[in-house]
Amino acid sequence: MTTLSHHLPATGSVPTVExxxxxxxxxxxNAYxxxxxxxxxxAAGAAALILAIALLLDLVxxxxxxxxxxxxxALFPQTAG
Structure with missing residues (x-):
């Protein structure tokens, strides 16, 4: 017995599910x-980096x-009177 003569019954198109x-x-x-x-x-990473540097400088x-x-x-000696 071979499977060449076996066919599925034609029942119409199978519905696709969206x-x-x-x-x-x-x-x-979407590429855009x-x-x-x-x-x-x-941009969020850059903003977080800027805030981290500002906080670090504010603490240190x-x-x-x-x-x-x-x-x-000390940073600007020419402005010190």
Missing amino acids: RAQGALTTVAA LRLFAVVMVI VPIVFANEIHALA
Whole structure:
């Protein structure tokens, strides 16, 4: 017995199920939205880096120079009277 003569009964087309697309699927399908998402992630990282550097300087400068006035005088000696 061979399987060459066996056929599935013709019942018509099989219905396809449409899947709902989530936000990430929609973004991944559109090149402009992907570019926008990448730019937003880079901008958020840059903003976080700037805030971290500002916070670090705000914490370290008073410890090293005792206060901000002495720090400014040490960093810019030409302005110190």
